[in-house]
Amino acid sequence: MLDTLPLLKAISFPGIRRKQLDILQINLGYRCNQQCQHCHVNAGPKRTEAMTAEVLTDTLRFIKNNGIKTVDLTGGAPEMHPEFLSLIKQLNAMQVHIIDRCNLTILNEPGYESLAETLAENCVEIVASMPCYMEENVDKQRGSGVFKSSIDALQKLNQLGYGQPDSSLTLNLVYNPQGAVLVPSQEMLETDYKKFLDEQFGIIFNELFTITNVPVKRFGSLLLSRQEFHPYMKLLQQSHSDANLEGVMCRYQLSVDWQGYLYDCDFNQMLGLPLTGTTEKLHISNVSLAELDKKDIIVAGHCYACTAGQGSSCGGALS
Numbered sequence: 001m002l003d004t005l006p007l008l009k010a011i012s013f014p015g016i017r018r019k020q021l022d023i024l025q026i027n028l029g030y031r032c033n034q035q036c037q038h039c040h041v042n043a044g045p046k047r048t049e050a051m052t053a054e055v056l057t058d059t060l061r062f063i064k065n066n067g068i069k070t071v072d073l074t075g076g077a078p079e080m081h082p083e084f085l086s087l088i089k090q091l092n093a094m095q096v097h098i099i100d101r102c103n104l105t106i107l108n109e110p111g112y113e114s115l116a117e118t119l120a121e122n123c124v125e126i127v128a129s130m131p132c133y134m135e136e137n138v139d140k141q142r143g144s145g146v147f148k149s150s151i152d153a154l155q156k157l158n159q160l161g162y163g164q165p166d167s168s169l170t171l172n173l174v175y176n177p178q179g180a181v182l183v184p185s186q187e188m189l190e191t192d193y194k195k196f197l198d199e200q201f202g203i204i205f206n207e208l209f210t211i212t213n214v215p216v217k218r219f220g221s222l223l224l225s226r227q228e229f230h231p232y233m234k235l236l237q238q239s240h241s242d243a244n245l246e247g248v249m250c251r252y253q254l255s256v257d258w259q260g261y262l263y264d265c266d267f268n269q270m271l272g273l274p275l276t277g278t279t280e281k282l283h284i285s286n287v288s289l290a291e292l293d294k295k296d297i298i299v300a301g302h303c304y305a306c307t308a309g310q311g312s313s314c315g316g317a318l319s
């Protein structure tokens with residue numbers, strides 16, 4: 001695997017500072033039933049990293065002590081963590097809004113037959129990967145058969161009330177480009193997705209989030225091997241908009257890894273750039289929000305993926 005970190009560190013990015021924390025993003029581990037080309041985590045079926053019971057307890061304590069209102073569960077496939085169901089039940093009982101970053105196909109895997117119902121029972125918002133509405137493109141990026149399985153999963157979620165106009169169960173989809181290009185207009189793409197998925201499969205959903213591919217880990221390595229890294233970085237830098245700096249997600253979110261260490265965002269986590277910018281990592285068991293207030297964020301070349309064009313975050317476009 002080729003590493004983009006030295007190249008990214010050599011690229012400067014405007015300084016930004018943390019604001020009030022709205023969301024804690026919890027990476028439960030790197031195991032996934034898929035192994036997608038664009039994955040910035042290097043997740044896959046053979047990964048074994050998973051948050052320990054001790055770190056889960058530390059994380060729940062941090063949420064309680066700091067009055068965190070929203071958690072965003074990610075991975076890998078977060079649902080593959082052995083304590084996933086117990087965790088969402090505890091968070092729901094604490095009246096914390098839960099977002100599950102779901103790859104959809106996990107809902108059809110053996111042993112996960114009742115997962116969709118449990119997500120609905122615990123009012124979990126689903127943010128589901130659906131990088132295109134064309135079967136060929138999805139299978140190319142995410143693996144053979146992924147499109148059909150994703151359609152089945154979306155239909156199952158709709159039947160449970162997800163995405164329905166009179167329901168509180170939210171179903172948002174995520175689009176990311178097939179390669180080293182910027183995302184198209186989120187608004188226009190959402191209209192196309194809604195029309196196609198409804199007409200072809202009777203599927204409805206709430207919003208489409210467009211997310212720019214970030215040149216780290218598997219995707220970064222792919223770019224380097226294809227000699228596409230530098231042209232892609234140039235495209236991102238030329239498309240940078242200062243207006244997007246206000247809304248980049250690291251200003252309002254915090255990312256915790258499976259070992260309990262804190263980062264400004266999931267991408268910094270994958271690059272091994274700890275929150276403090278020093279080699280000494282901060283652990284969720286011994287940090288308070290007050291310590292993080294207005295702290296500088298660790299930035300490098302990959303940050304242009306968040307500010308290029310209409311901007312990009314876990315919640316889609318910024319402008």
Ligand code: SF4
Nearest residue numbers: 032034036039043103
């Ligand atoms: S992109 Fe998502 S679904 Fe694909 S391998 Fe990575 S974590 Fe799994």
Ligand code: SF4
Nearest residue numbers: 248250265267303306
């Ligand atoms: S990559 Fe992370 S640190 Fe950089 S701007 Fe985006 S969210 Fe912030």
